[in-house]
Structure formats: C-alpha cells, structure tokens
Amino acid sequence: MTKKAKSAPSGVTLAKGYLAAGVRCGLKSRGEDLAVIFSQTPAQAAAVYTRNQVCAAPIQLCRKHLRRPTAQAVVVNAGIANACTGPEGLADAAEMAQRTAAALGLKPTEVLVASTGVIGQRLNQEKIRRGIEAACRSLSRGGSAEAARAIMTTDLAPKSAQRKITLGAQKARVALGGIAKGSGMIHPNMATMLAFLTTDAAIDARCLRRALRSAVDETFNMITVDGDTSTNDMVLLLANGRAAHCPITDFRSPEYESFRSALVDVCRDLSIQIARDGEGATRLIRIDVEAARSRSDARAAAKSVAGSNLVKTAIFGKDPNWGRILCAVGYSKARVDPDKIQLWIGGHLVVQQGRPAETIDPQQLRQALEADEVCLRVHLGQGRAAATAWTCDLTYDYIRINAEYHT
Amino acid sequence: MTKKAKSAPSGVTLAKGYLAAGVRCGLKSRGEDLAVIFSQTPAQAAAVYTRNQVCAAPIQLCRKHLRRPTAQAVVVNAGIANACTGPEGLADAAEMAQRTAAALGLKPTEVLVASTGVIGQRLNQEKIRRGIEAACRSLSRGGSAEAARAIMTTDLAPKSAQRKITLGAQKARVALGGIAKGSGMIHPNMATMLAFLTTDAAIDARCLRRALRSAVDETFNMITVDGDTSTNDMVLLLANGRAAHCPITDFRSPEYESFRSALVDVCRDLSIQIARDGEGATRLIRIDVEAARSRSDARAAAKSVAGSNLVKTAIFGKDPNWGRILCAVGYSKARVDPDKIQLWIGGHLVVQQGRPAETIDPQQLRQALEADEVCLRVHLGQGRAAATAWTCDLTYDYIRINAEYHT
Numbered sequence: 001m002t003k004k005a006k007s008a009p010s011g012v013t014l015a016k017g018y019l020a021a022g023v024r025c026g027l028k029s030r031g032e033d034l035a036v037i038f039s040q041t042p043a044q045a046a047a048v049y050t051r052n053q054v055c056a057a058p059i060q061l062c063r064k065h066l067r068r069p070t071a072q073a074v075v076v077n078a079g080i081a082n083a084c085t086g087p088e089g090l091a092d093a094a095e096m097a098q099r100t101a102a103a104l105g106l107k108p109t110e111v112l113v114a115s116t117g118v119i120g121q122r123l124n125q126e127k128i129r130r131g132i133e134a135a136c137r138s139l140s141r142g143g144s145a146e147a148a149r150a151i152m153t154t155d156l157a158p159k160s161a162q163r164k165i166t167l168g169a170q171k172a173r174v175a176l177g178g179i180a181k182g183s184g185m186i187h188p189n190m191a192t193m194l195a196f197l198t199t200d201a202a203i204d205a206r207c208l209r210r211a212l213r214s215a216v217d218e219t220f221n222m223i224t225v226d227g228d229t230s231t232n233d234m235v236l237l238l239a240n241g242r243a244a245h246c247p248i249t250d251f252r253s254p255e256y257e258s259f260r261s262a263l264v265d266v267c268r269d270l271s272i273q274i275a276r277d278g279e280g281a282t283r284l285i286r287i288d289v290e291a292a293r294s295r296s297d298a299r300a301a302a303k304s305v306a307g308s309n310l311v312k313t314a315i316f317g318k319d320p321n322w323g324r325i326l327c328a329v330g331y332s333k334a335r336v337d338p339d340k341i342q343l344w345i346g347g348h349l350v351v352q353q354g355r356p357a358e359t360i361d362p363q364q365l366r367q368a369l370e371a372d373e374v375c376l377r378v379h380l381g382q383g384r385a386a387a388t389a390w391t392c393d394l395t396y397d398y399i400r401i402n403a404e405y406h407t
Numbered sequence: 408m409t410k411k412a413k414s415a416p417s418g419v420t421l422a423k424g425y426l427a428a429g430v431r432c433g434l435k436s437r438g439e440d441l442a443v444i445f446s447q448t449p450a451q452a453a454a455v456y457t458r459n460q461v462c463a464a465p466i467q468l469c470r471k472h473l474r475r476p477t478a479q480a481v482v483v484n485a486g487i488a489n490a491c492t493g494p495e496g497l498a499d500a501a502e503m504a505q506r507t508a509a510a511l512g513l514k515p516t517e518v519l520v521a522s523t524g525v526i527g528q529r530l531n532q533e534k535i536r537r538g539i540e541a542a543c544r545s546l547s548r549g550g551s552a553e554a555a556r557a558i559m560t561t562d563l564a565p566k567s568a569q570r571k572i573t574l575g576a577q578k579a580r581v582a583l584g585g586i587a588k589g590s591g592m593i594h595p596n597m598a599t600m601l602a603f604l605t606t607d608a609a610i611d612a613r614c615l616r617r618a619l620r621s622a623v624d625e626t627f628n629m630i631t632v633d634g635d636t637s638t639n640d641m642v643l644l645l646a647n648g649r650a651a652h653c654p655i656t657d658f659r660s661p662e663y664e665s666f667r668s669a670l671v672d673v674c675r676d677l678s679i680q681i682a683r684d685g686e687g688a689t690r691l692i693r694i695d696v697e698a699a700r701s702r703s704d705a706r707a708a709a710k711s712v713a714g715s716n717l718v719k720t721a722i723f724g725k726d727p728n729w730g731r732i733l734c735a736v737g738y739s740k741a742r743v744d745p746d747k748i749q750l751w752i753g754g755h756l757v758v759q760q761g762r763p764a765e766t767i768d769p770q771q772l773r774q775a776l777e778a779d780e781v782c783l784r785v786h787l788g789q790g791r792a793a794a795t796a797w798t799c800d801l802t803y804d805y806i807r808i809n810a811e812y813h814t
Contacts, residue, residue: 054737054745054761084733086746086762119730120763231734309716310809317810323526326491327638330461338461338491354461355493356527396806402717403724403802 011144011160012037014177015200016242020143022150025131027079027117027124032150034131037074037196038104038139043240045071045112046209048216050233056083057093058113059234065097065109069205072110074196074236075100075132076151078181079117083231092123099129103136114194114234116153116181148179151194154401155183156277161269163262167201168255172245174201176259176266182223182274195220195235195270201259202241203248210251211260212237219267222299222389223275224306237263275390280397284373285315289334290386291379297334298380298387304332305376305389312394315374320365322350329378340381346374418551418567419444421584422607423649427550429557432538434486434524434531439557441538444481444603445511445546450647452478452519453616455623457640463490464500465520466641472504472516476612479517481603481643482507482539483558485588486524487531490638499530506536510543521601521641523560523588555586558601561808562590563684568676570669574608575662579652581608583666583673589630589681602627602642602677608666609648610655617658618667619644626674629706629796630682631713644670682797687804691780692722696741697793698786704741705794708785711739712796719801722781727772729757736785747788753781 013020017040022032047066049059065071075096082089097111104111115123148158162177178197203211216235241247248255276284287305292298305311308328314321322343329336343351346368350360368374420427424447429439454473456466472478482503489496504518511518522530555565569584585604610618623642648654655662683691694712699705712718715735721728729750736743750758753775757767775781 050738052734052737053743054733054748081730084730084745084758084761084763086760119734231730231737309805313806313809316806319810323488323491323638326461327459327526330459330638331457336460339493341461351491353493354491356491394806395810396803398716399720399723399801399803399806402720403726 007142007145009141010162011148011177011179012196012198013141013144014162015175015198017041017200017240018198019139019141020147021135021138021140022143022146023131023134023138025127027077027127032146033078034128034135035076035147035150036100036132036135036139037147037198039072039198039238039240041240041242042070042072042110043238044069044203044205044208046205046212046237048212048235050230052231054084054231056081056115056232057085057089058082058115059232060090061093061097062112062234065112068109070110071112071238072106073100073104074112074114076114076194077123077128077131078151078153080115080121080123081117081119081232082115082123084120085122088122092125095125096128096132099132100136103133112236114232116151116194116232119231144177144179151179151181153181153183154279155181159270159273161266163265165258165262167243167258168245170245172243174243174245175199176262178266178270180270180274182277183279193220193230193233193274197235197237197266199239200242201239201248202243202245203239203259207248207251207256208237208239211256211263214260215263215267218264219271222303222387223271224303224391272390275392278392279401280395281392282395283315283393285312285391285393286373286375287389288375288377288386289380290377291381291383292385293335293383295385295387297382298385300332301329301334301378301380302387302389304328305378306391309394312391315369316393316395318366318369320345320350320362320369325376325378326351334380335382336380337382342379342381344377346371414549414552416548418555418569418584418586419603419605420548420551421569422582422605424448424607424647425605426546426548427554428542428545428547429550429553430538430541430545432534434484434534439553440485441535441542442483442554442557443507443539443542443546444554444605446479446605446645446647448647448649449477449479449517450645451476451610451612451615453612453619453644455619455642457637459638461491461638463488463522463639464492464496465489465522466639467497468500468504469519469641472519475516477517478519478645479513480507480511481519481521483521483601484530484535484538485558485560487522487528488524488526488639489522489530490526492527492529495529499532502532503535503539506539507543510540519643521639523558523601523639526638551584551586558586558588560588560590561686562588566677566680568673570672572665572669574650574665575652577652579650581650581652582606583669585673585677587677587681589684590686600627600637600640600681604642604644604673606646607649608646608655609650609652610646610666614655614658614663615644615646618663618670621667622670622674625671626678629710629794630678631710631798679797682799685799686808687802688799689802690722690800692719692798692800693780693782694796695782695784695793696787697784698788698790699792700742700790702792702794705792707739708736708741708787709794709796711735712783712785713798716801719798722776723800723802725773725776727752727757727769727776732783732785733758741787742789743787744789749786749788751784753778
C-alpha cells in the first residue's frame with residue numbers, strides 16, 4: 001500500500017503503528033464518506049455501544065467480533081446507518097469486514113465496522129467495495145484528518161483530539177488520539193455519535209475496557225444535544241502496545257490512573273467538540289454540579305439541566321432564566337433541598353438558599369450570556385460529589401435542520 | 408354574595424352545589440388572573456402534585472391542608488408562581504387561604520391554593536386581597552368559563568370538560584367537570600399544568616384518591632409538551648356528595664368503576680386540550696402503543712416517542728421519518744424486539760418486522776401528516792398491554808416564545 005505523507009500524524013494516527021485514510025465512495029451527496037483505521041500489529045480493543053435496543057447491524061457485528069478482544073482495523077461509512085435492515089443488513093456489515101480484511105491481509109473477525117446515516121436503507125455494496133479498496137490503498141500516517149472528515153454527517157467541522165504522556169519507570173512516551181462525529185444525536189435519519197480512539201499504550205483487555213467505560217461515563221455520556229440516543233452510537237478504543245513500557249495489568253497502579261486520566265482528557269475534548277457542533281447550536285453550555293450527595297446525584301442533576309429544552313432555549317435567547325435551571329434540578333433524580341441550592345450563571349451568583357440573590361445585576365448577567373461558552377454552576381449543599389455535563393443551545397436552526405429535511 | 412347567571416353551569420360548576428368566578432386583580436399584563444371555586448357544602452378532596460422537589464409554596468400549603476381530606480374552596484392566581492420564594496412565599500400562600508376563608512365564612516384549612524406564573528417573585532398581597540374579595544362576591548353557577556380564563560398563562564384557549572353519568576340502583580344523575588391550563592410545561596417562567604375537577608358524586612376519601620391517581624396516570628401523566636415538569640403542577644378533585652346515590656366506598660364496585668371511567672374521560676379531554684395548545688404547536692400527536700409486555704412498558708414506549716424532539720420536529724416538517732420513531736421506542740425502557748415492531752403513521756403501515764414495509768407510498772404518508780391530529784401506532788409484538796400518549800409538534804414558534812421572552 002502507498003503511504004502518502006500529506007500531513008503529520010495526529011488524531012487516530014498520532015500513536016505509533018497506526019495508519020488511516022478517508023475516501024469518497026458516493027454514499028453521501030458530497031465529500032469523503034468511507035474511512036479505514038489500521039493498526040500495523042494486533043491491538044487490544046474495547047468498545048462501548050448504544051443502549052438503544054434497536055441497534056444497527058454494525059453494532060451487532062462488533063459485539064460478535066469483540067468476543068475475542070483484539071482487532072486490527074476499523075471500517076466506517078457515513079451516509080447510510082445500516083439500521084433496521086434485518087438479516088440482509090447484518091450480511092452487508094459482515095461483507096464490509098470481509099472486504100477490508102481481504103485488502104489488509106487480516107481475518108474478518110479482526111475488523112470492526114461502524115456506520116452512520118439514514119436508517120432503513122441498504123448499503124450499496126459496489127460503492128462500499130470500491131471505497132474500501134481505495135481507502136486501504138491510501139492508508140497513511142497522516143490520514144487521520146481525512147478519516148475524521150469521512151465520518152461526518154451533519155457535523156459542520158471534523159473532530160479530533162490527542163494527548164501525549166510518559167508512563168512508568170521507563171518514562172516511556174505514550175500517545176493517545178481520536179476522531180469523532182456527532183451533530184443531532186440523530187439528524188434527519190442521520191444517526192449517531194461515533195468516536196474512534198487509538199493508543200500505543202500496552203494494557204491488558206480488562207484494564208482497557210475498564211478505562212474506556214470510566215472515561216465514556218465522564219465525557220460522552222455527559223453530553224446531550226437533543227436527548228435522542230441513536231441506533232448506531234459507538235466508542236471504540238484500540239491499544240497496540242507499541243510504546244516501550246511494562247504492560248498495565250492492575251487498575252490500582254499509578255500507570256493505569258495516568259493512562260485513564262489522559263484517555264478522559266481526549267474523550268472530554270472530543271465530547272465538547274460534539275456538543276459545540278450540535279445541530280443549530282450557537283453556544284456551548286457547561287453545567288457544573290457540586291456538593292451533591294453522591295456522584296450519581298451530581299450526574300443526574302447536571303444531565304437534567306443539560307436536557308431541558310427550556311434552559312437551552314433561554315440561553316439561545318440570552319435570557320438568565322434561573323427559574324428554569326432550578327426547576328430542571330428539582331425534577332432530576334438527585335436529592336436536593338431547594339432551600340440550600342446556590343446557582344451561578346457565567347460566574348454571577350443568582351440564587352442563594354433557593355431564592356434570588358440580592359446581588360443580581362441583570363445587565364451583567366445578560367452580558368455573561370453573550371459568551372460563546374456559558375457556564376452554569378449549581379451548588380446543592382448536600383455533600384461533596386461533583387459532575388459536569390455539556391450541551392448546546394436550542395435554536396431556530398435546530399428546527400429548520402430537522403423539520404425541513406425530507407426522508 | 409351576588410350570583411350572576413351569565414351562562415349555564417359547565418366545567419367546574421356543572422355538578423350540583425358548586426360556584427365559581429374569575430376576576431382581574433392585575434398580576435398578569437391583561438385579562439382575568441384570579442379564580443375561586445367554591446363548594447356550598449364540605450367536599451371530599453383529593454390532589455396529585457408535581458414530583459418536582461423544587462415545589463412552590465401553594466403546593467406545600469395544600470399538602471398541609473389536605474391532611475384532613477375535606478375542603479370547600481380553591482383560590483388560584485396566574486402571573487406569579489410563588490415558587491422559590493422561601494418562608495415569605497409560604498406565608499403569602501397561607502394569607503391567600505385566610506382571606507378566601509374570611510370572605511366565604513370557612514376555616515383557612517378548608518381552602519386550597521394554587522399559583523402559576525413567574526418563578527422567584529413575591530405576590531402583591533394588596534392586589535390578591537382585592538381580587539379575592541371581588542371573586543368571592545361574584546361567585547356564580549355560570550362562573551366556570553371566567554375561572555378557566557383566569558388560570559391561563561401562555562395558553563391560547565381556555566380548557567374545560569365535563570361528563571354526566573347515572574350511578575347505582577337509584578339511577579342517580581352524577582356530574583363531573585373540570586377546567587385546566589397548560590401550555591409550555593413551563594413557559595418563560597410561566598409554570599405549570601393545573602387542573603381543577605369537581606363532582607357531586609358521593610365517594611369516600613380513599614376511593615376518591617384512588618380514582619384520581621389512576622385517572623391522572625392514564626391522562627395528565629401521558630402528555631408532554633417539552634418534558635419539563637414544573638414546580639407548580641397540581642390536579643385537584645372535589646366531591647361534595649350532593650348526588651342522590653349510595654356513597655361509593657368499595658373500589659371493586661361497579662359504581663366505582665363507572666365513576667372512575669367518567670373521571671378518566673374528563674381528564675383525557677382536558678389533557679388533549681393541553682397537548683393541542685402546547686407552546687407553538689400546529690398539530691396534536693397521538694401515540695398508541697399496543698402488544699407491549701406490560702402496561703408500564705407500553706407507557707414507557709409511548710412517552711419516549713412523545714418526548715422525542717426529533718419526532719416532534721419531523722412531524723412539524725410533515726416528514727414521515729419512521730426511523731426516529733423506532734429509535735425512540737428502542738431507547739425507552741420498554742422491552743422490545745426490533746424484528747417484531749410494526750408501525751403505522753396516520754393509518755399507513757410503514758414498518759413491518761422492524762423493516763420498511765413494501766407498501767409505503769411517500770405521497771399518501773405526507774398527506775396523512777397534513778392532518779390536525781397525527782396518530783402514530785406502534786405494535787411491539789410482545790404481549791397484550793397498551794397505552795396512549797399525547798404531545799404536539801416542535802416548531803419555530805416554540806423557540807420564539809421561549810427565547811424571545813426576557814425575565
């Protein structure tokens with residue numbers, strides 16, 4: 001295979017031993033729409049899937065292939081979700097894995113498959129076949145940016161993040177990177193949040209799964225655009241162990257914690273990019289909940305505010321409508337005492353002991369809401385747990401994008 | 408007190424022994440904004456309140472007054488929610504009860520209080536006092552329509568419903584009626600779904616509470632406008648026993664079931680009026696889920712579809728986007744097998760065994776979506792349980808109403 005060196009390694013190819021490519025195969029109306037990510041040596045693999053019971057064929061296939069926890073390649077198409085397509089759809093997903101395996105000299109079970117796009121349509125295998133062959137021919141160390149573009153649907157910008165850390169007594173340099181796509185949760189049948197992460201860390205399957213689960217809980221599971229969980233959501237992490245450190249096999253070790261922490265950073269970075277690029281969004285909204293009774297309380301309160309149409313619409317309108325925020329905290333599952341709640345909007349205290357603070361300056365508040373990123377901070381006065389959620393505002397453009405598209 | 412006979416008894420005054428009035432006291436920018444409902448004899452009372460932990464002062468007062476299950480009057484103001492107002496707010500609510508009691512010759516604990524409007528502001532007691540006095544002076548058998556107008560906030564139309572049944576061996580004529588307000592769940596700080604129901608049925612407190620709980624679960628709890636549960640939601644039912652039948656004391660009796668069934672009818676009628684008048688709505692959406700494994704599964708699936716921004720926006724755009732409906736069923740808590748799902752949109756079969764039906768005619772489908780009321784029917788193929796939910800479409804006007812209002 002030819003290796004183009006168009007750009008420096010980044011995203012999914014930052015870590016040693018990974019190549020990527022993004023090509024056009026013709027499933028979307030324009031632009032790249034098929035990506036391949038390849039690890040030159042077998043990698044430990046961990047995945048987190050949508051909890052939607054109506055899950056797409058590629059998710060079903062990945063679950064099967066990941067009964068063995070190693071993989072070497074990922075093939076992704078955008079434009080068609082291959083969801084609600086029955087046994088034929090499952091055969092199509094299997095064929096994607098087979099063709100990719102054939103082009104790369106792997107077994108089909110070493111290939112993972114993801115799709116995003118319109119629900120209920122079959123893939124055109126002829127286009128897919130040509131796309132896979134072209135992508136496998138053009139795999140390169142600089143191909144991450146193309147791959148990031150190829151997995152986009154209604155996303156306005158490609159999403160990429162990376163970190164470098166040193167690990168263990170050997171001070172080994174370890175890289176982590178990833179690409180993602182988001183937008184609606186589902187746009188006009190365009191499904192899905194997808195994220196693909198790679199690292200050259202050496203880590204056993206159990207620790208890898210644990211680190212991924214924990215990172216996803218703090219990041220991808222704490223963003224919401226419109227509360228809809230797609231049929232195709234998937235986060236995938238490959239670790240090929242090419243970095244020169246002793247393998248991580250104990251989740252109580254400092255090396256595990258360093259790795260997990262860097263993974264959280266990469267995932268958080270991608271999550272924020274997804275929330276900021278939500279359909280129709282003009283502003284990123286960050287919700288910090290603190291002094292909750294438990295971590296699950298903090299998460300529930302933060303996600304409840306992030307999911308409130310009324311809060312999201314108020315922030316679009318630059319309206320410091322604190323009543324809606326308190327209201328969303330109150331109907332969450334978090335244990336709260338209304339008389340103990342404090343709330344800051346953009347750094348300004350607006351609610352104290354559950355009542356309007358005397359210091360509110362409406363003018364200052366409205367200015368705070370002009371910012372690109374609006375931070376809502378809720379102090380529950382119940383305990384010591386905290387959590388953060390992210391979302392975007394709800395705008396006319398969300399309605400336009402989702403109402404004016406016709407299936 | 409003067410009894411005007413402007414119109415025939417209806418809504419909350421259809422049943423024997425009830426009077427009502429709606430007057431302007433000046434809390435809203437225009438129109439009536441204070442209502443009193445009065446039972447000439449003590450009535451059994453049952454109430455269902457918001458589950459929001461941040462609950463308004465009048466809710467807290469009603470809980471206290473209804474430790475004794477009888478009441479004789481309800482006073483309601485619109486414009487200010489009396490929520491997040493601390494101990495002063497609670498004192499304000501108590502003062503509303505006291506003043507109404509004084510005007511009607513009752514004990515304060517025989518008066519129930521409800522509020523809807525802006526969160527975080529104190530009531531102007533001088534306006535409230537004059538309003539209560541005026542309302543109590545103008546109570547009448549024909550006052551239900553005024554009362555229904557006085558409890559509106561962003562509602563475009565007043566909401567009223569009623570039923571007459573015959574009960575028992577005596578074939579006694581029994582009336583039930585009610586008024587309600589809805590709109591956002593919360594609009595720009597305008598909170599709340601409120602419903603007030605009256606009947607002349609003779610029924611003990613235990614049966615009355617059971618019937619109300621059950622009717623609310625099937626009706627008010629199955630509508631959603633934007634998924635936000637307000638700080639002030641309340642459904643209240645008074646039964647003064649003026650009808651000439653043997654009191655209902657056994658919830659296994661046919662009389663109980665007749666009463667409950669009529670109560671469900673009135674509540675459903677009001678619920679549909681609320682969903683149809685949701686902020687910015689152009690269409691009522693009805694979701695019938697059938698063949699679910701359990702009733703709670705059917706309810707979960709129906710409410711999940713009703714709560715999906717993507718489904719609601721698609722229907723605004725007249726887009727028969729069945730993928731979004733299946734997706735919302737899939738992420739509900741209902742147990743589903745995607746391969747068994749059938750889906751009809753406006754009577755047209757679009758999904759069979761989890762896949763697009765071969766008979767889909769996009770033209771016919773789009774026509775079905777032109778209707779004022781769109782019915783989505785989901786057959787889960789799991790069992791025999793069914794449930795229905797109602798919502799409205801999500802439109803540009805929802806964003807306008809909720810973003811362009813400034814607190």
